[in-house]
Amino acid sequence: MSPSAGSASKLRGPQETALLLPVPGAERAVAEHRRRLDSAAADGIPAHLTVLHPFVPLEALRARDHDRLEALFADEPPISYAGRRTGWFGGQVLYIALDDASPVRRLTEQVVAAFPDHPPYGGAIPLEDVMPHLTIGHDRPLSELLAAEHAVAAHLPVEDRLDHVELWSGPALAGRTSPKPWRHVRSYRLGTR
Template identity: 35%
Template sequence: MPHDDQADPDAHDDGWPDAPGDTALTIPVPEADALVRTGTRAHVTVLYPFLPLSRFSADTEEALSDLLASTPAFTLTFRETRRWPGVLYLPPTSDEPLRALTKSLRARWPEAVPYRGVFGDEGLDPHLTLASGAGTDALPESDFTAALPLSSPVDAIRLIVSDGPGTRWRDVRSYPLGTGVTTARR
């Protein structure tokens, strides 16, 4: 995935090449932007990849808008750092709203397998990547923990798209959560 100042659904450069038109559903977390060392804005990935942009239609937009409008807004809180090899991240507490949202999206679009199945059918645990790659394992967690805990209200989900390997991810649309207003059926 590219490293840029837009969005990078987890800052991995190997394991899955981004294809032009790949999309992801993400949650921006501007409260953590100053902590992130991946060259991206702070975010939590809800589902990557989602549907290729070429598959979006008026019906897709309507179904996605309706699903997200029926999902209550929530708050993400980050209290501690954790590590995977080569990755330093923040796990949200509680992660249940994220898991429920991903499960709802997967039920509607089962072909959208998280991380192309690289981490199994369920993907990775919900997280906000702070740093990844060479040198990450040597970063002192104390560089990050002084800013914790931090909380971020979540009232929308952002759809982003890749223009291909090595390119920036760009925002396409933001979908509000919890409005309770759904699109009228035709």
């Protein structure tokens, strides 16, 4: 299911990738707000926890990379997700905090150990400072984010069982002023060994 060289050449420009844990159980609480307040939702990306972004560019991923990811994720158990409160990064980013972020953080650490040339957020945030979270909105007027926080709080807690990691790909995120669709490329099951 990995893209062929022919399909990669049909895509315009370099294709970034991200490894994500989709959280479908959170959609009821956040979908309406993410559509307005989170550019990832405008790109077609579902509610999620980021394992690693940016990851290996799509055109550089090889079969051996997918095999390595399959083996890595097969050794990690599914994750019980629970989010009972919202949180903020400054006044810029509103998110649902995880009750226990350590399983997601462990996945990030494992992927970075296997692919050391791809640190979280391009190295902008040290690995030890990465805080897994489910983004509701960012870089919008504070009044809009506060209204979303109030509405989302009425739907908490959010709970889900996360049993796979997804590879998503799309145009580079930096410097964009309008949505550009991303797409699901491949899934890797957790806990199959």
